[in-house]
Amino acid sequence: MVEVITSQRFHAxxxxxxxxxxxxxxxxxxxxxSFATGVALVDRIGELAEAANHHPDVELRYGGVTVRLLTHEVMEQGWVLSERDSALAAQISHAARELGITADPTKVQAMQIAIDALDIPKVRPFWAAVLGYELFGDEDVGGPGAVGPNVWFQQMDEPRPQRNRIHVDLYVPADLAPARIEAALAAGGTVVLDNGPEWWTLADPEGNEVDVAPWPDTFSGW
Known part of the structure; x- marks a missing residue:
């Protein structure tokens, strides 16, 4: 039996x-x-994952390795975390330290594209087809296995022709959100909507929008 845990419990x-x-x-x-050091870390992650029979998503680039963990066995809510994830995360961090590799939390973020739609069931299949994605849940295309950003559809009550109907949702760690927002404002952005601490809607100098949202510690699945 897989026990689902909240974000707060994972961080603890x-x-x-x-x-x-x-x-x-x-x-x-x-x-x-270096690429060679990254390969060495990926090899260690592979060994740990096989031993635990719990497998993360791993992205290897020249200067770094990004690892994402979730529990695939219980997917009714889209994704969940379990104690298997926190245990493997600790093992991966330990292996990185043994290789002399440090972590940089400022490089951790997640992005999705949000589309406002009047008729979500009618619009969603188009985006699934053109992106090569799958329908996921009731409001998304993509899902945990998608290669590229998830696409989420937000219900509109009436047409809004003078407002953007596509924007970016950017999820960042709560401790990094203020610095990211400050940098965006210094680069010419403005705050369109302050709904902190849940999210802030920012716009570039031409009005294109992005929602910056820290991820809540009480969340247990999506």
Missing amino acids: APGVEDWRVLSTGAAAHFVTG
């Missing part, structure tokens, strides 16, 4: 200081500095 587990929970699960970014 020992050895997971490198990790942050966002809309795509628990994630950590490890700064390797």
Whole structure:
């Protein structure tokens, strides 16, 4: 039986200081500095995952490795976290330290595209087809296995022709949200809607919008 845990409980587990929970699960970014070092870390992650029979998503780039964890066995809510995730996260961080690799939480984020629609069931299949995605839940296309940002559809009550109908949702760790917002404002952005601490809607100098949202610690699935 898989026991679902909240984001807060994940963060309270020992050895997971490198990790942050966002809309795509628990994630950590490890700064390797070279491709060879990254491969060595990925090899260790593979060994740990096989031993635990619990498998993360791993992205290897020249200078770093990003790892995302969620529990695939219980997917009724889209994704959930369990104690299996916190245990493997701690093991991966320990393996990184043994290889002399440090983590950089400022590189951890998750992004989705939000589309306002009057008739979601009519619009959603188009985006699933054109992106090569699958219908996911009642309001999304993509899901945990999607290659690229998740797409979420927000119900509109009436047409809004003078307002953007597509915007970006950016999920960042709560401790990094203020700095990210400050940087965006310094770069010419403005605050369109302050709904903090849940989210802030920012706009670029031409009015294109992005919602910056810290991920809540009380969340247990999506």
